[in-house]
Each structure stands twice: as structure tokens, then as C-alpha cells.
Amino acid sequence: MTTQNAINWPERYLPGTGDNFGSNEVVVSGVTVGRVWRYLTDTSTWESYYDNVADISFPQGGPRLKDGDVFSFGTFGFPPLDARGVEYQEPADGVPGRLSWTAKQDGGPEERLDVLHAWLVEDLPGGRVRVLTQETQLGEPAAALAQERPNPMLNGHQAWLDGLIHAASGRLGTDA
Template sequence: MNAIIWPAQYQPGFTDNFVSNEVIAAGLDAADIWPWLNEAVRWPDYYTHAANVRFYDRSGPTLAPDVRFYFETFGFSVEAQVVEQAVPGAGLPGRLAWHG
């Protein structure tokens, strides 16, 4: 397992809410899964609580540092911005973080 790098202002216990998801998928590597995570418009295809994904500032369809996007989850509207994005490779995990 790899440790999460929480920015100081988003440390669990000091924010209103935070979420961390990690999954181990047998038979797949991070490169196989990465497009499904990094292309937010795909989220509703496999996660029923994600909907209406769209991008701002003519960005997208992939996430990247500082990209602003919108999605809905559990009935909440989320205006989000990517704060960390690292493509997996060479034995290193992919990392994707945003705030909203």
C-alpha cells in the first residue's frame, strides 16, 4: 500500500469531509485502470453515484493538474479542481486528487 500525501489544508480530521478510495484489482495493473479514473466522463459508466460530468475552461476529457470540472454525486453538485495527478508507471502507483 502507498501512503496518501494529504496537503496540509486537507488533512483528515481538519476538513469538513474527505474521501479516500483504494482498490486492489486482481489481473489488472494500474495502466489498465488509469483511463477509467483519469477520464471523469467515464465515471458514470461504472460508478452509479457519479453523473453529469463536465469540464470548464475548455479542458478535458482527461484530468490534469489544476483542471476544473463538475460532477454530481449522491445528489450533491461538486465544483472540483485537480490538485494532484500522477500517471502510474515504473512500479509507482497513479495518484489523482481533487478538492470540491
Template structure:
């Protein structure tokens, strides 16, 4: 029987191929589950533990440390100070994938960068987990990032995935 995999849900204006930049990274690995991965992704202050390209994570309005729909937060990544607001937050449960996404923004005028960064974490057959992260970007900095080689978004997000998988495996063994 064929196995169906889920997809990112895109908000209006951020559909891949309609913005200045798009990055997509995915890993499918055995031996860990969505339940092993989710706490490391959902609790934003844990990101720097396994992803060196994230720092200075702060929440607004007394929220955090776990992400949730509507929560505003700040972090630094790719040299940008990013303001963010969680637009989707659904933990994995009962065969349904976990989903978390945020709208992030930095800069003003010609330096303004707007992004939609989404994650999907789902259990697959055979004791495997699929982790998909995709990001669309708008603005002049997005054009520069799209044209840079090697691609900093693809490489950076792959480091995030590698670190996330490694941290989940360590936590499960620990």
C-alpha cells in the same frame, strides 16, 4: 521481504482527523494492473459508465476529457452539484503509483461543502493492483454525512471502486 505501500498526500487543512468527515476505501485485486485502471479513472466522462453516482461531467476552459493538474470541472455526485479543480495528477509509471486528487466544493454559507478527494493506484507484487480512495470534507453537510448510517460516503466510494475494478477487468478481456 516486506512490501511498502504508498499513502495519499494531504494538502494543508485537509488532513484526516482534522476535518468534519473522512472516508477511506481500498481494494487490492489480482489480474489487473494500474495501467488497466488508470484510463477509467483519469478520463472523467467515463465515470458514469461504471459508477451510477456520477453524472453531468463537464470541463471548463476547453480542457478535458482527461484530468490534469489545474483543470477545472463540474459533476454531480451524492446529490451535490460539485465544482472541482484537479490539484494532483501523476499517471502510474516505472513502479511509481498513479495519483489524482481534486478540491471540490458545493453550496454557500451553511450549505457549503469543501472536499479533498484523492486516489492512489499502484501495482503490487504478484500481479496485484491496489486502488485507494480517500476523501476529507469540511462544512455543515460534512457533519451530516459523517453521522449518517449507513455511511453514504463509505458505501458510495465502495460502489465506485467495485465499478472501476469490474470495468477494468471487462476492458482487459475485451
């Protein structure tokens, strides 16, 4: 039997308690956890494989994410969100990689947005790699996004996962 790890959720962002929640996952072979982790944590590569992110900047540090990093980025048509790394654990033998950040947009109730985006990258038996990404969003913009069909967050995060795996497998810039 294979036990798969789960995202570590701060209580404020528990799935099902916010205004929008999305969960996307892939399990693949032919790629290593290390390569997936490298492309996931290096924000300078994001725009090369994911077209729903822009304007990534760090007031200091970067472009590799780590615990406590402060950065900003635009996504889903929102102005750049202020983000802060809240969990960073590099993958190791028998230990999954964990990455999460909060992202916020201030303003009145119709603009205020508070998000926790989390990633888990782990080896599975048989040379497989599992990548799970989940996000909880709080605020009126999140509630509006949750009502759109097709669901932009689910589709956007699936595109991010697909691009991440494509890049990590060395097929970036190819049609394969």
C-alpha cells in the same frame, strides 16, 4: 516486506481534522495499473461504472483529468460541485499513480462544502494492483453526511472502486 504508498495530504484536509473522512481500498489481481488509471482519469467513462456521479462538465478541456483541470460534477445528491485537479502523477514502473481534486459548493454555512478527493493506484508484488481512495470533507453538509447510517460516503466510494475495477478488468456491461 512490502511498503505501500500513502495519499499526499495538504494540511487543510488532513484526515481526522475535517467534518467527514472516508477511506476505501481494494487489492486485486487480473487487472493492470494502466487500465485502472485509464478508467479513473477519463471522466467520460465514470457514469458507465459509477451511478453516484452525474452532470460532469469542463469549461474547457476534458474529459481526461490532469493537473489544474477545472470541472464540475454532481454526487451524493449535492448540486454540481466546482472541482479543480490538484495532483496528477501517471503511474510508472515503481511509481504510483496519484490523482486528487478539490470540490467546493459555495453558499451559507448550511450549504458550504469543501472536499479533497484523492486516489492512489499502484502495482504490488505478485501481479496485484492496489487502489486507494480517500476523501476529507469540510462543512455542515459533510458533518450531516458523516452521521448517516449506513455511511453514504463509504458505501458510495466502495461502489466507485468496485465499478472501476469491474470496468478496468473488461467486465463492464456484464454481470460477472
